[in-house]
Amino acid sequence: MLIESTRRHLPSMTVPFTPQPFANRPPSSGWEPVPLPDSPQHTLWIWFRPPHLPSGAIVRLPPELATYPARTALTFRWLLNLAGIDPNTLAMWYVFGTPVQNAPGMQSALDAVVPLPPQGAQPEIAFVTHMQPAMVQPMPMPMQAAPQQMPQPAMAAPVHFSADAVPLTAETQKMLLRIESEWQSCISLERQLAGLRKKVTGLLGKLNSLDKELKPEERLHADNADIKDWQDARRWLRDVSNRAQRFVKEHDIGITSMAGRRRGFEETYRTVIEPKKPVAGMENMLREFDMYRKSLLTLMNNMNNSYQTASQEGERRAQRVLARIRAKSRGAKSTVSKKRK
Numbered sequence: 001m002l003i004e005s006t007r008r009h010l011p012s013m014t015v016p017f018t019p020q021p022f023a024n025r026p027p028s029s030g031w032e033p034v035p036l037p038d039s040p041q042h043t044l045w046i047w048f049r050p051p052h053l054p055s056g057a058i059v060r061l062p063p064e065l066a067t068y069p070a071r072t073a074l075t076f077r078w079l080l081n082l083a084g085i086d087p088n089t090l091a092m093w094y095v096f097g098t099p100v101q102n103a104p105g106m107q108s109a110l111d112a113v114v115p116l117p118p119q120g121a122q123p124e125i126a127f128v129t130h131m132q133p134a135m136v137q138p139m140p141m142p143m144q145a146a147p148q149q150m151p152q153p154a155m156a157a158p159v160h161f162s163a164d165a166v167p168l169t170a171e172t173q174k175m176l177l178r179i180e181s182e183w184q185s186c187i188s189l190e191r192q193l194a195g196l197r198k199k200v201t202g203l204l205g206k207l208n209s210l211d212k213e214l215k216p217e218e219r220l221h222a223d224n225a226d227i228k229d230w231q232d233a234r235r236w237l238r239d240v241s242n243r244a245q246r247f248v249k250e251h252d253i254g255i256t257s258m259a260g261r262r263r264g265f266e267e268t269y270r271t272v273i274e275p276k277k278p279v280a281g282m283e284n285m286l287r288e289f290d291m292y293r294k295s296l297l298t299l300m301n302n303m304n305n306s307y308q309t310a311s312q313e314g315e316r317r318a319q320r321v322l323a324r325i326r327a328k329s330r331g332a333k334s335t336v337s338k339k340r341k
Helices: 002-009 063-067 076-082 107-111 170-210 216-221 224-253 262-273 282-340
Strands: 032-036 039-048 056-060 090-095 098-101 124-129
Touching (some): 076 124, 124 224
């Protein structure tokens, strides 16, 4: 059915390979290349069931997508079928980090043409299904043609708490207060992460605007050392940008996101902790909330470190090299102007 659906939605395009049903597909060990139909030089990259999204798949768009001849036929539904995902199992999807809820009436959005990634955005589309994640996940083995996927903080397997109520004793009340304290700490960390994400996204836009060739007049007055320093600076720009983008993606669709485990913790707080209705297994519940808080803290530290590195080793390094080259260019213009006088 999925194969026929793929062909039906792209009648003029050759299916690059036989889609495998997502329910039967094991996790990828890294990014898998998928050449686009009728144009082998245009390659998509797909990561099935990555560690931070075990119930979904991520599609990475190539930089040269704008030159793909059949781009207007490339829809979200075609990408979904390419990944072997039944649209009826789709919970939501993310377009360059922006969530799209798969509510009734939104199915038509799948037939829209995939747009080009905006400047500074991660060129990825993530599909999240209702399916349960695979029990065993291999360690990620990144491929050279796509950025390395950062490992996720260690998290225990989901705990299914008993719905059986227990008496509200002094001990269970103390446990409820401890869990509530953990949740409030999580809320505070989530707010800090949201602000930090905005800072990182803004910096990524600056890094992307800096990563370009020298202007003709700059190249004319730059010596070999300047050219080499600028090439090194651009490599640093790309490296720190990819590193920062990984943590932004982890924030958007990782364990700590609504597509991950956050919704479950919020529901537990709303139905058990807030109304003070203790249930069996409160010790395990406290342990889970504590691990969630630690995962938020780890992500915030990683994102903050990547921001500092991107600012110092990326933006500032590039600005220093550019300032030196532009000073030489201005000096040369000034010398020519004086000679003419």
